Amino acid sequence: MRERLKAGMADAPAISGIALQISLLLFSSLVGFFIAARFKQPSILGGLFIGTLIGPSFLGIVSYSETIQTVALIGAIFLLFTVGLGMKATDLTDTRAIVVATTGQAIPIGAGVLVSRALGLDWIASTFMGIAIASTGTAITVKVFSDLGKLDRKEAKVFLGATVFDDILALLALSIAQQVAFAGSISLLSLFGRLVFAVIFLVSAYLLGKRFISERLISLHNWAMLNREYEHAPMIAAVFVAFSYGVLAELFGLSSLVGAFIAGLSISKVEEGGHKEGARYLEMIFGSLFFVSLGVLVDLKSVFSLYGLFLFLVVFVVSVSTKFLAGFFSSRLFRLGTKESAVIGAGMIPLGEISLLVGLIGVSSGILSKELFSAIIAATFATSILAPIAIKSLYSVRTYKKNVKIY
Numbered sequence: 001m002r003e004r005l006k007a008g009m010a011d012a013p014a015i016s017g018i019a020l021q022i023s024l025l026l027f028s029s030l031v032g033f034f035i036a037a038r039f040k041q042p043s044i045l046g047g048l049f050i051g052t053l054i055g056p057s058f059l060g061i062v063s064y065s066e067t068i069q070t071v072a073l074i075g076a077i078f079l080l081f082t083v084g085l086g087m088k089a090t091d092l093t094d095t096r097a098i099v100v101a102t103t104g105q106a107i108p109i110g111a112g113v114l115v116s117r118a119l120g121l122d123w124i125a126s127t128f129m130g131i132a133i134a135s136t137g138t139a140i141t142v143k144v145f146s147d148l149g150k151l152d153r154k155e156a157k158v159f160l161g162a163t164v165f166d167d168i169l170a171l172l173a174l175s176i177a178q179q180v181a182f183a184g185s186i187s188l189l190s191l192f193g194r195l196v197f198a199v200i201f202l203v204s205a206y207l208l209g210k211r212f213i214s215e216r217l218i219s220l221h222n223w224a225m226l227n228r229e230y231e232h233a234p235m236i237a238a239v240f241v242a243f244s245y246g247v248l249a250e251l252f253g254l255s256s257l258v259g260a261f262i263a264g265l266s267i268s269k270v271e272e273g274g275h276k277e278g279a280r281y282l283e284m285i286f287g288s289l290f291f292v293s294l295g296v297l298v299d300l301k302s303v304f305s306l307y308g309l310f311l312f313l314v315v316f317v318v319s320v321s322t323k324f325l326a327g328f329f330s331s332r333l334f335r336l337g338t339k340e341s342a343v344i345g346a347g348m349i350p351l352g353e354i355s356l357l358v359g360l361i362g363v364s365s366g367i368l369s370k371e372l373f374s375a376i377i378a379a380t381f382a383t384s385i386l387a388p389i390a391i392k393s394l395y396s397v398r399t400y401k402k403n404v405k406i407y
Contacts, residue, residue, distance in 0.1 A: 018067050022289070025062070025071065028054055029288040042147050042388040044140065044291045048381070051295020064297045075290030076139045077260040078283040081242040083142050084264020085276050086151060087160065089206065096334045097161025100327055104162065104348050105169040107326040108134040108319060115318050125372075128362040131173040132376050133319040135358070137350035137384060138163045138257060139290065144388045145347075148395060155340040158331065159347045164202070164258060173354070194253050201252035202262060205245055209266020213241055221272040234273030239282070241267065255354075298381040302374035311375035316382055323348040339394060346390035351380040 028050045036046030054061045062068070112130030113123075121129065142163075145156045221234045242263045249259025264279075303312040327345035336344070359376040362368030 021062065021065065021067050022071060024054065025068065025289045025292050026285075028062075029292050032292060033288075042144050042392055043288070044143050044147070045385060045388050047288055047291030048295040048385055051292040052298060052300070052381070053295075055296035055298065057298060057300040062296050064293070068293045068296060071286065072290045072293035073256070075283070075286035075288070075293075076257055077242060077246055078279060079139050079142060079287045079290065080257045080261040081264040082276075082279050082283045083146070083151065083160065084261040084266075085268050085279060087157070087265055087268060089210075089265060094158060094161050096158050096331065096336070098165050099333065100158060100162040100330045100344060100348075101165035101169060103326040103330040104136065104166060104323060105134045105173065108322040109173065111318055111322045115314065119314070125362070125367050128358055128367055129315075129372065129376075132355045132358040132362070133315060133322075133351065133379070134173065135352040135354035136163060136166050136323070136348050137352035137355075137380070137387075138166075140350040140384050140387055141347040141391070143287065143291070144391050148392065150395065153340075155331070155336065155343045155347075158336070159344050162344075162348075164261070173358075197252050198254055201249065201254065202258075205248065205259070205262045206266045209241070209245075209263060210269070214267045214270045217267060217270050217275070218272055224273075232274075232278075235275045235278040238267065238273065238275035238279065242279075294381065294384060298377055299374070300378065300381075302371075303378045308371055308374060311371055312378045312382075315372075315375045315379040319351060319379055320349055320383060320386065339397060343391055343394050346387055346394060349387040349390065350383045351376070355380055 029047055032046030032048075032050040033043055034046070035049060036043045053059060056063060109130040112133045113126045116126035116129040117123070141159060142151075145151045145153075145159075150156050151160075217234055217237060220237055224231045224233045242260045245259035245263035246256030247259070249262070250256050267275075303309050324345040327348035328341045331341035331344045332338075355376055359368060359373045363370060363373040
């Protein structure tokens with residue numbers, strides 16, 4: 001019987017590894033939705049939880065493969081592209097956003113360096129740790145604002161504006177980390193050059209999309225209406241723009257997510273073509289996979305030792321406290337309300353992909369230990385869970401009761 005079973009399995013068509021992994025992620029995402037709904041939490045928490053459950057931390061059913069990494073990136077690109085489609089450029093030209101981004105980088109980096117030095121790390125390793133805890137995970141907070149229907153509020157717009165400048169500052173910080181790791185010194189001229197190229201890309205990409213690509217999309221839509229069999233052409237073109245901008249952003253040293261966001265922003269005034277609705281559907285699917293994959297990425301076993309747990313707590317506490325306070329007090333400088341400022345501070349909490357990249361460069365070059373890299377990964381996961389809970393809790397606070405003032 002066993003031999004016949006083996007023979008039958010040998011004759012059966014092979015199951016694609018990619019298809020299997022995506023099927024598991026989609027099913028896990030669906031289960032995560034039900035879990036989040038059961039406990040009345042943002043949907044991304046369900047995805048993070050189920051991703052951790054099926055990943056190496058517990059069941060080990062799915063590992064963070066190249067396929068999952070690619071699907072996660074596609075999900076994050078669609079998420080930021082969709083957000084850009086729903087915004088206006090004037091939402092980003094805000095002094096508050098620049099100040100929030102600057103303080104959100106400077107304070108955590110400074111605190112990270114000082115605490116790392118206190119723990120006995122040398123200046124180079126301390127610089128890496130400071131940079132690692134300063135990056136912000138944009139996709140997490142954006143998804144929370146979207147799920148709660150708060151993307152049109154001023155604090156959400158300030159945060160989104162800050163993330164663009166935050167990415168530029170993170171680019172400079174990453175450049176410092178790479179130069180220190182591979183050259184042992186820092187070139188101010190090189191850093192200035194990267195900053196100039198980043199600004200040139202952001203301005204040029206936006207103007208190209210607004211003044212040229214938008215008109216081409218409208219023309220394509222009009223043509224597709226006369227040729228109904230090609231009515232999806234505008235949607236395909238818009239997605240092409242999103243990914244092309246992502247590629248260009250990486251060529252200029254920025255994150256592909258920033259490129260996708262600028263792509264959406266630059267064509268946001270184009271209502272024809274159905275690309276906004278189509279992008280939203282794609283974001284629903286691939287975006288959910290992104291958050292499940294983030295749970296798969298972390299291996300909590302690495303922090304189960306006493307020393308590993310200590311390092312994780314240090315990274316977590318320093319990161320959360322400095323980033324929240326930086327976002328909160330910089331927002332209060334511009335007379336935003338306590339609640340709005342706290343929401344911005346909470347939105348700054350998640351560590352981002354730059355954190356993981358800095359940690360990877362550090363451990364690969366021997367500057368950081370594996371224990372420190374594991375602490376960065378675990379803190380990235382933990383802050384991704386904390387931020388949605390904090391933001392939802394802040395929005396649930398009632399600030400309009402009689403005889404109650406919020407200062």
